[in-house]
Amino acid sequence: MNDKRTIYALSSGLGRAGIAVIRVSGPKASETLIRLAGVLPLPRRAVLRRLVSFIDQGIIDQALVFWFPGPATATGEDVAEFHLHGSPAVVSKVFSELSDIDGVDPAEAGAFTRRAFDNGVLDLVEVEGLADLLSANTESQHRLAMRQFLGEASSVYEKWRGDLINVLALIDAAIDFVEEPDVVASAITQMIPAVRKLRVELEAALLQSSRANAVRDGLRLVIAGPPNVGKSSLLNWLAQRNAAIVSDQAGTTRDVVEAVVEFEGVRLVLADTAGLRINSTDEIEKIGMARAEAEIRDADILLWLTSPDVSSEVGPARVPDLLVVNKSDLIDEDSILNRNESSLSISLKTGSALDLLSKRLTHLISERSALTQDAVVVRDRHVVAVKKTIRKLNDVLDHPDLPVEVLAEELRDACRIMSSITGRIDVEDLLGRIFSEFCIGK
Ligand code: GDP
Numbered sequence: 001m002n003d004k005r006t007i008y009a010l011s012s013g014l015g016r017a018g019i020a021v022i023r024v025s026g027p028k029a030s031e032t033l034i035r036l037a038g039v040l041p042l043p044r045r046a047v048l049r050r051l052v053s054f055i056d057q058g059i060i061d062q063a064l065v066f067w068f069p070g071p072a073t074a075t076g077e078d079v080a081e082f083h084l085h086g087s088p089a090v091v092s093k094v095f096s097e098l099s100d101i102d103g104v105d106p107a108e109a110g111a112f113t114r115r116a117f118d119n120g121v122l123d124l125v126e127v128e129g130l131a132d133l134l135s136a137n138t139e140s141q142h143r144l145a146m147r148q149f150l151g152e153a154s155s156v157y158e159k160w161r162g163d164l165i166n167v168l169a170l171i172d173a174a175i176d177f178v179e180e181p182d183v184v185a186s187a188i189t190q191m192i193p194a195v196r197k198l199r200v201e202l203e204a205a206l207l208q209s210s211r212a213n214a215v216r217d218g219l220r221l222v223i224a225g226p227p228n229v230g231k232s233s234l235l236n237w238l239a240q241r242n243a244a245i246v247s248d249q250a251g252t253t254r255d256v257v258e259a260v261v262e263f264e265g266v267r268l269v270l271a272d273t274a275g276l277r278i279n280s281t282d283e284i285e286k287i288g289m290a291r292a293e294a295e296i297r298d299a300d301i302l303l304w305l306t307s308p309d310v311s312s313e314v315g316p317a318r319v320p321d322l323l324v325v326n327k328s329d330l331i332d333e334d335s336i337l338n339r340n341e342s343s344l345s346i347s348l349k350t351g352s353a354l355d356l357l358s359k360r361l362t363h364l365i366s367e368r369s370a371l372t373q374d375a376v377v378v379r380d381r382h383v384v385a386v387k388k389t390i391r392k393l394n395d396v397l398d399h400p401d402l403p404v405e406v407l408a409e410e411l412r413d414a415c416r417i418m419s420s421i422t423g424r425i426d427v428e429d430l431l432g433r434i435f436s437e438f439c440i441g442k
Helices: 029-037 088-099 111-118 124-135 139-149 152-175 181-217 231-239 283-298 354-370 380-398 404-422 428-435
Strands: 006-010 019-025 047-052 059-068 079-085 104-106 219-224 257-263 266-272 301-306 322-325 343-345
Touching: 006 029, 006 088, 006 111, 019 029, 019 088, 019 111, 029 047, 029 059, 029 079, 029 088, 059 088, 079 088, 088 104, 111 124, 124 139, 124 152, 124 404, 139 152, 139 181, 139 266, 152 181, 152 404, 181 219, 181 266, 181 354, 181 380, 181 404, 219 231, 219 283, 219 354, 231 257, 231 266, 231 301, 257 354, 266 354, 301 354, 322 354, 343 354, 380 404
Parallel strands: 006 104, 219 266, 219 301, 301 322, 322 343
Antiparallel strands: 006 019, 019 079, 047 059, 059 079, 257 266
């Protein structure tokens, strides 16, 4: 990529709209303003101007124009912005005027963000945060993305890298005294608790990361239980639409039926599973039951549903997060079943206690997503790097008696791996993949 070129793109959405924003970045940004608007506005001030064609002198639009001189801009370069009327004809006319200028070209996907990275405005974690922010649908995805984009996650990686550099400095200093075993031994004694502490922090971050991924991709709420207790009815009620088949014939749901909903700002993947019973002879139902068991194992939230008319019940393979007894309309209000403290008695038929079920679910979901709010390690790329760093730390902790030069090399590797997360070194191979997630104009 030649950074000397000036690039432009439509930064707002495509099609008819109230306003269309064209962004220009690079050394000729000021020239584009002077050519089309006839002035270079004061920095960061909106100016209303008639845009006149340089090619045929026709009036193109009346528009707001902005001048953002670099380096304190989104790309780190000079930036011009044209806030036009959102007509495809206006946009296309401005595009032809811009490409008529020598050295001004249409931007490729992600080119603006790539320049921001190259000019040190954003690091890789922030770039990824921006990609996540642009594709965030739910409140929790938005929150997680903002943390990455605003550099809060990057500062944690920088802190870890700083810790590693401190330990490395200690060991590097000892290399000069290899002839003096006491000096080396003392450096290693100082190093070990610091490395252990860092390992604990990295492991905790990894644990939190798996939860954060669930928020990014959607928390999986699995509804399981014996056949015919109302699992499909519950999924439908939760999804507020007929996503699953409801029938009074046992074993209707043979595969996993899914519905995606947004619940309390969290993306929730609801999964209705085949009813579990002991004496099934139907091969297809048995496959369905095996799938249900796998779902139960992998659920972020397991809701076990049963009902008073179930004769013999196969219990869940793990403790459910929520135990619900449906069909409360079939039993007396004072019945023993109704008084079970740990379970919630509802009726999908009459709507009894469904508000309570909603409340319990809200509580569970916000509990899960709260744990992920300050997650740092959110992408697979970060997880892999943190795991590799931990491996290097383990090598050091398991073999502190290795020659001090070897220990230093392990720690140097750990440092390099940590640096690759924010992308300050060793990143060329990563760049293409990360920037390809962006659209043109970002
Ligand atoms: P699943 O096999 O567990 O998915 O259960 P379904 O959702 O298919 O429901 C089984 C049967 O129970 C259907 O005939 C439903 O109409 C009925 N049912 C669901 N909820 C209730 C309830 O609260 N009370 C009563 N009496 N019947 C219900």
